[in-house]
Amino acid sequence: MSGEDSNSALSTQDPALTLRLAVLLSGRGSNFLSIHNAITSGTLKGEIVCVISNRPGVPGIVRARELGLPAHEIDHKAHPSRLDHESEVLRVLREAKPDYIVLAGYMRLLSSSFIDEWRHRIINIHPSLLPAFPGVDAQKQALDYGVKISGCTVHFVDENLDAGPILVQRSVEVRGDDTAETLSARILEQEHQAYVEALVKLAESRFRIEGRRVIFDAAR
């Protein structure tokens, strides 16, 4: 990554290129499918070069295989330690050579050496307007706190939980009769759009990071 220091980084992407994406998931995979649909419909100039699940047999990885994508089930329970599991994930990633690693409901923490190797190339989606409500059950946290607006955040992954520089956010109104389920469902609709929006920006524009701010140049 040229020109990088602790406060700034420049995209290495040539915006004219198709984005090579590795998707990591642990479950349902609706964000993965929305990204896949954006690629097949031509909205996003990209290619999914591998899909990795740490949970065998979950709907996301089953669908990836049905779609003919390179699908890898790397069961964390079959590995003696977190780092051992991660080294297998890294082996697949290094072979697939993605431009970006897309976490789509991947419920595993990444080690700092993993994050360092792929600095500013790992993207996550979180179902709240960060920095509010990081961690698990973000939608329930928002409801319990009583906020009137919540939403979702697409961000680069750094060493802290749900905390890296923000690419895209979308807001969702919290209704008086919302349950965690109804709020989650409306946020999820926005997640699907926000993730695609962030990836389209990465595909079409250069960006730089100043401090915590991700600044996109105009698309060309």
Ligand code: GAR
């Ligand atoms: C999504 O709501 C995503 O924001 C959340 O998991 C769900 C995965 O759904 N991720 C996190 O909470 C990460 N902190 P999906 O499998 O249908 O894409």
